[in-house]
Amino acid sequence: MQTKRTIFSQRVLPYFLLLPQLTITAVFFLWPAGQAAWQSFLREDAFGLKTTFVGLANYQRIFGDPSYLNSLGVTAVFSVSVTVVSIGVALILALAVDRMVRTAQVYTTFLVWPYAVAPAVAGVMWWFIFNPTIGILPYLLRGLGYDWNHSLNKTDAMILVVLAASWKQISYNFLFFVAGLQAIPSSLKEAAAIDGAGPLKRFWTIVFPLLSPTTFFLLVVNIVYALFDTFPVIHATTSGGPSQATNILVFKVYNDGFIGQNFGSSSAQSVVLMIVVIALTMVQFRWIERKVQY
């Protein structure tokens, strides 16, 4: 690990400097995570009087549970849709802004502010727009002959949460794409233009390949966002329904553990999620290392 050439020689001081951070990490992160891991091997009886060590039985049970498998599928559809929608829209907007000279700053200001809107707030706003009785979009859709109802129709509910979750993430991806596009030397694009390549050809042969590190980074970040940070969107709108159509994994952990009080199963689900997030962080970290070393 990197350090300075010249350093201080104090022996005790660094421990005091680290103390607050490490204490909080130990008390609120490591200990609870350890608890979750330990509980995933236990099972309580129906009255909560006795806990027994059951080994991997909780894991076997969740992977045999149709509602968990359903939740896995729902999460996959949800996170892929959110990632594709938010990255796709952001890339188009960033490419358009990249052509602007004088107005780029103004457009950027008008596009970045949704980052600051809380996911829960975004969820409630879309919930309102899509409200089957007074919302605007269902009214327009009825005009087109489609009867929108996200409290009954599974697909409608999924579209609602995907839109609400992606809406907020577009501004984030947009900023990173704009930064990535600015880093591409314009001499490359100019050389290609002189050789007769049009805008589309230049995009596919020069801009897109050079942008791929940014895109890859955003893929990982957006998947992590869709897996974990979208809890408020689900909780504030569909609460996992109708008939579990939007019951993503984080919501199920909360629902089974906090509401259903089924701690063994909920802890096993937590551990599965922790493994997923650790794997994703490792992927992201490797990307950072590569970028730093050139």
Added chain:
Amino acid sequence: MVENRPWLDFFCHVILIAGIVVVAFPVYVAFVASTHGPNDFMSGLLPLLPGNNMLDSYGQMLGSGVSTSGVPPLALEMTNSLIMALMIAIGKIAISILSAYAIVYFRFPLRTLAFWTIFITLMLPVEVRIYPTFKVVADLGLLNSYWGLSIPLIASATATFLFRQFFLTVPDELLEAARVDGAGPLKFFWDMLLPLSRTNMAALFVILFIYGWNQYLWPLLVTTDERYYTVVMGIKRMADVADAIPQWNVVMATVMLAMLPPVAVVILMQRLFVKGLVETEK
């Protein structure tokens, strides 16, 4: 710009304006709804132009709340949100800059272990360890308090990394000169590193303030006392009043008030915001 293509430029403008309209549309609808009286929603369709009930909706929410559904005045909820956001942002910056300083400027046993322990916090979002964390906070007697709202969210791997990266770029000569002049570690930290880190701290503050203000699940769990409700979690409690149709005008007034402070921070401090966002993810 590479070449002059008026039609493509025009097309790009159209795309951007369409993008801005789509992005702003939900907020516009929320704003319009918040300016109408409660009876305007009975007709079955929401009008698309602002009404004239704006001062009443906002005044009612800020001043008295909705007592029938147990929603305290928003002025109180927003103060709570502000306190929580400030505690989280300042706390994270303070403990991160100290630990980054220890990791970069000292060599001591277990240094790598400490670094990796902090790194692990990056990997464990609160959602995946929600019940045990709640239990720890409950056992410590921190439910329904500002400490319980903020301290468990204060450890930060990203902020520590940001300061570490920044400290590594500070020239070694600076430290050597300070030592020749007889400065100890605390003096060097206070008089040289802190002033140098000011821009980084400000950029990080913008990001962390938004992060703190927008917390949802955690306040929802640790507060049962109305005096500690925050505005973002309060929306949910209002939107699902079980026995009645939600009063959309006041719900949307709450939505507008809940997003106003963080959005204002982003727009007013856009340069710091972009710097903070792009650098914390490096």
